[in-house]
Amino acid sequence: MVTKAEREPQPRLPLTRRRILGAAIELADAEGIAAVTMRRVARQLGVEAMSLYHHVANKEDLLDGMVDEIVRKIEDELGVFTVEKGTTGWQQKLRHMMLTARRVMLRHPWAPAVIETRTKMPPSLIRYFETILGTMIEGGFSYDLAHHAMHTLGSRALGFNQELFVPDTSAEEQESNEMFAAMMAELPYMVGMLSEISHDSPDSTLGWCDDQTEFEFGIDLILDGLERLRDQGT
Amino acid sequence: MVTKAEREPQPRLPLTRRRILGAAIELADAEGIAAVTMRRVARQLGVEAMSLYHHVANKEDLLDGMVDEIVRKIEDELGVFTVEKGTTGWQQKLRHMMLTARRVMLRHPWAPAVIETRTKMPPSLIRYFETILGTMIEGGFSYDLAHHAMHTLGSRALGFNQELFVPDTSAEEQESNEMFAAMMAELPYMVGMLSEISHDSPDSTLGWCDDQTEFEFGIDLILDGLERLRDQGT
DNA sequence: ACCTGAACACCGTTCAAGT
DNA sequence: ACCTGAACACCGTTCAAGT
Numbered sequence A, B: 001m002v003t004k005a006e007r008e009p010q011p012r013l014p015l016t017r018r019r020i021l022g023a024a025i026e027l028a029d030a031e032g033i034a035a036v037t038m039r040r041v042a043r044q045l046g047v048e049a050m051s052l053y054h055h056v057a058n059k060e061d062l063l064d065g066m067v068d069e070i071v072r073k074i075e076d077e078l079g080v081f082t083v084e085k086g087t088t089g090w091q092q093k094l095r096h097m098m099l100t101a102r103r104v105m106l107r108h109p110w111a112p113a114v115i116e117t118r119t120k121m122p123p124s125l126i127r128y129f130e131t132i133l134g135t136m137i138e139g140g141f142s143y144d145l146a147h148h149a150m151h152t153l154g155s156r157a158l159g160f161n162q163e164l165f166v167p168d169t170s171a172e173e174q175e176s177n178e179m180f181a182a183m184m185a186e187l188p189y190m191v192g193m194l195s196e197i198s199h200d201s202p203d204s205t206l207g208w209c210d211d212q213t214e215f216e217f218g219i220d221l222i223l224d225g226l227e228r229l230r231d232q233g234t
Numbered sequence C, D: 001a002c003c004t005g006a007a008c009a010c011c012g013t014t015c016a017a018g019t
Helices: A017-031 A038-044 A049-054 A059-081 A090-107 A111-117 A123-138 A143-158 A169-174 A177-186 A188-197 A211-231 B017-031 B038-044 B049-054 B059-081 B090-107 B111-117 B123-138 B143-158 B169-174 B177-186 B188-197 B211-231
Strands: none
Touching: A017 A038, A017 A059, A038 A049, A038 A059, A059 A090, A059 A111, A059 A123, A090 A111, A090 A123, A090 A143, A090 A211, A111 A143, A111 B111, A123 A143, A123 B188, A143 A211, A143 B188, A143 B211, A177 A188, A188 B123, A188 B143, A211 B143, A211 B211, B017 B038, B017 B059, B038 B049, B038 B059, B059 B090, B059 B111, B059 B123, B090 B111, B090 B123, B090 B143, B090 B211, B111 B143, B123 B143, B143 B211, B177 B188
């Protein structure tokens, strides 16, 4: 159930690719990517599922388009803020781009997973990487180091960290005492870390870690490493 | 079409969870993760789809189990080789673990995507991270730094790099001349990088990049950065 | 040119029934 | 206890038909 009416009141504006992508993104934001089916997106627009196929080739193309729109949002947000003072160094520029991208991603939590399953880069993403690359080259990187840097940044360039373990606290509280005792015995380091971490990070999204802090730690470590390699002329 | 007969010749060995997971992994290896449906896995075992539900709760549980099996394979491979000479430092130990994990992942290319969609950690993965964590703590890390380190390594700890852009060469060759001319104009840095990279890396999986080299570059940059932070007592 | 309705070949999963 | 067959409520996509 999306909040907006599933039938448009308007006399029917013409269906366009952009309008379809917008509806799909709204749906994904509201109900998760699983809700994005051809039939549901169509219903959202007051139209039959088959009508979509006149504007998108198939579902993969729909997902490609959604990613393209999301990256455009990053570009838009950068366009507004990028002309700031004081962000002169390549390191600050990249940091700013990545944190901006992250803000957009946090608004569309389904996007990282969809991006990672894409098999071809949408045009906006190529432009985005061109900007990152240009920042590095103008910052004194060789093409070779810049290339390595792109791979090392990976998804962080787009503002997200592939979080491998997202332990849900609810499940954790269910399997309580004896489970924890067994853990103490077999996983001493894990238990040690958790007991030290858990009371330090009140802002945690998941009860454990402050994702924003971890994201920034990661990019800073990588950016510092890259600067060192640039200075020794790799 | 999988090479092995879809009907088992044996008088019918009893269905077990391990046997189901094994069949699912075989299927994913041979035909990709999309071929792993309850019906297909069942057929592979000469059984009806519904029979699987006596050993796995549902499809998510099946996927959880597949990941668990894959991580066990890493543990097995580590068990054999881990008692080597000369791998005394924490850096070499971690490097060795990650490269071992990577060898396993390369044999099961569907695994990274499945791992990233898991919502809870399978037991083998907890054990695996305990080993990594222990290596860091014994190597002089604070729990806090070790925690940041886990987040920074991310999927690299399991041997894969979230490759964002996997441009397929076939598509690239199709949209040839005018496309490339437009690219020259709008994407000068990209073109510059590509022309320098392309003739340097003959071993590339995709025609562009040597994934193994990029993986090692990334982990080494991160490990070096961590060592520096450890030494300054963060 | 754009949209539709019925239909096809799939899914995961439930349920009542078999042995 | 373990396996089955039919059925349900979905998918993405094709095709021929409407305007």
